[in-house]
Amino acid sequence: MTEITxxxxxxxxFLCNWCTYTGADLAGTSRLQYPPNVRIIRTMxxxxxxxxxxxxxxxEGADGVLIGGCHPGDCHYQTGNYKTRRRYVALxxxxxxxxxxxxxxxxxxxxxxxxxxxxxxVTDMVTAMKxxxxxPARENWAA
Amino acid sequence: MKTVIPVDDSDVxxxxxxxxxxLMEAGVVEALYVPLETEGGAVLPxxxxxxxxxxxxxxxxxxxxxxxxxxxxxxxxxxxxGTLGAxxxxxxxxxxxxxxxxQQANLEGLTLIGIDCAGTFEVRDxxxxxxxxxxxxxxxLSGLKGGMATVDGLPLRAACQMCVTPVAENCAIHLELLGSxxxxxxxxxxxxxxxxxxxxxxxxxxxxxxxxxPTVLEARRQTRTKELTAIRERMNAAxxxxxxxxxxxxxxxxxxACPICYCRTCLFKSTSFDHAPDHYFNTARRKGAxxxxxxxxxxxxxxxxxxxxxxxxxxxxxSACPSDIPVGAIFSAVGEQVQVAFxxxxxxxxxxxxxxxxFRESEWTEVGEVK
Numbered sequence: 001m002t003e004i005t006x007x008x009x010x011x012x013x014f015l016c017n018w019c020t021y022t023g024a025d026l027a028g029t030s031r032l033q034y035p036p037n038v039r040i041i042r043t044m045x046x047x048x049x050x051x052x053x054x055x056x057x058x059x060e061g062a063d064g065v066l067i068g069g070c071h072p073g074d075c076h077y078q079t080g081n082y083k084t085r086r087r088y089v090a091l092x093x094x095x096x097x098x099x100x101x102x103x104x105x106x107x108x109x110x111x112x113x114x115x116x117x118x119x120x121x122v123t124d125m126v127t128a129m130k131x132x133x134x135x136p137a138r139e140n141w142a143a
Numbered sequence: 144m145k146t147v148i149p150v151d152d153s154d155v156x157x158x159x160x161x162x163x164x165x166l167m168e169a170g171v172v173e174a175l176y177v178p179l180e181t182e183g184g185a186v187l188p189x190x191x192x193x194x195x196x197x198x199x200x201x202x203x204x205x206x207x208x209x210x211x212x213x214x215x216x217x218x219x220x221x222x223x224x225g226t227l228g229a230x231x232x233x234x235x236x237x238x239x240x241x242x243x244x245x246q247q248a249n250l251e252g253l254t255l256i257g258i259d260c261a262g263t264f265e266v267r268d269x270x271x272x273x274x275x276x277x278x279x280x281x282x283x284l285s286g287l288k289g290g291m292a293t294v295d296g297l298p299l300r301a302a303c304q305m306c307v308t309p310v311a312e313n314c315a316i317h318l319e320l321l322g323s324x325x326x327x328x329x330x331x332x333x334x335x336x337x338x339x340x341x342x343x344x345x346x347x348x349x350x351x352x353x354x355x356x357p358t359v360l361e362a363r364r365q366t367r368t369k370e371l372t373a374i375r376e377r378m379n380a381a382x383x384x385x386x387x388x389x390x391x392x393x394x395x396x397x398x399x400a401c402p403i404c405y406c407r408t409c410l411f412k413s414t415s416f417d418h419a420p421d422h423y424f425n426t427a428r429r430k431g432a433x434x435x436x437x438x439x440x441x442x443x444x445x446x447x448x449x450x451x452x453x454x455x456x457x458x459x460x461x462s463a464c465p466s467d468i469p470v471g472a473i474f475s476a477v478g479e480q481v482q483v484a485f486x487x488x489x490x491x492x493x494x495x496x497x498x499x500x501x502f503r504e505s506e507w508t509e510v511g512e513v514k
Contacts, residue, residue: 083499085506085510089484090485093477098477108512140385143441
């Protein structure tokens with residue numbers, strides 16, 4: 001008898017302390033249901049997420065990486081998320097040019113009051129990553 | 144002021160040395176960063192304070208052991224202890240502009256002497272040929288006019304063959320070596336005040352460079368487009384990036400040679416990636432095998448993220464690679480995409496902010512929103 005296991009994407013999420021992490025907390029305290037595929041890492045600001053932290057899980061085989069920050073204009077440190085946005089644009093260009101699937105890296109603005117948006121973002125991302133299938137880097141021994 | 148440095152007996156090098164000496168003797172600079180020749184025929188960048196040493200100076204030698212921006216960064220830092228002149232090629236000046244923006248060098252008390260550059264050879268090729276005594280020197284100098292790709296069958300460095308910025312910019316003194324008949328004089332552009340201090344006066348001259356340059360640049364541009372397109376195609380093929388870096392021994396030479404990579408506390412020089420033995424075993428168990436050294440691709444793609452906005456395509460990384468990986472073409476291919484996205488040209492203008500330290504509220508408003 002063979003056991004068929006459905007593909008469950010693993011998503012690493014870097015969430016800013018002031019907005020998206022609090023939003024995720026609100027999703028929890030509000031008892032909103034969302035898929036358990038996300039591993040959350042709290043950072044003080046989305047701009048503290050150096051590309052190397054996104055690339056490490058991506059090249060190790062994580063199926064998706066989510067960066068969550070405050071809405072533009074609402075950064076606790078005034079301008080951090082504007083810089084995150086530019087860095088994300090650069091990262092996307094680099095991933096696209098170098099043949100790494102840029103669709104696996106998402107940036108989303110989710111405020112502390114948007115528990116529902118956090119839950120739906122994770123749900124959408126899990127669906128999208130299921131469509132993409134497993135990250136080929138997971139099997140790649142030669143990276 | 145536009146003028147001409149007189150050349151006697153077609154000896155361009157001698158005329159250049161005399162001009163550099165005049166800079167020191169007129170007190171314009173106290174020290175000069177310039178390549179010197181050794182007895183054995185090697186050419187080494189050096190800091191010169193004794194004008195007599197300039198008898199060994201050879202900024203025209205088509206070889207570039209280091210990107211001079213690194214040296215100027217070391218010599219200026221936060222405060223320059225004297226008046227300094229630096230003889231730099233166009234890609235060195237552009238890297239220096241980036242280093243100033245990155246606060247790793249300053250232009251205070253610095254006189255930049257820019258020289259046009261038809262291209263340079265790998266150090267080993269240049270040294271071997273000079274030791275054999277048969278480098279066609281006159282051929283190279285006349286090749287400066289046309290901006291050729293080989294001399295005596297010796298190929299220029301890959302980065303030079305596709306260099307589209309061979310003319311020096313952002314310099315106080317500009318030795319216009321490209322496209323002129325140097326035997327009859329070296330065209331020079333210099334700030335009026337500085338020209339007066341050197342006892343120079345406006346001299347009428349022909350427009351040699353203007354006629355030849357477009358043809359050379361067009362050929363170089365085509366080579367660049369062809370090379371970078373080919374690299375992009377290789378990267379986009381399945382497993383392409385792995386294959387490109389398969390022979391990487393992770394010596395970090397590309398990073399060490401890079402004028403832009405200045406961080407003294409680089410993550411990849413730290414112990415961050417010295418994992419515990421368990422990590423290697425677990426990863427190998429999961430994948431069936433694991434490349435050692437680990438994190439090779441991570442190193443290169445992270446470096447793309449950290450420096451490709453400022454990459455000036457000097458190709459020092461390719462020259463430094465012991466495994467002959469076309470690192471420079473890879474970084475130029477990626478860098479160009481990023482630079483286009485931010486409409487940024489590295490090394491062009493000190494007033495242009497580095498793309499990743501600035502922003503506008505109104506830009507990329509669709510990013511981060513649900514599509």
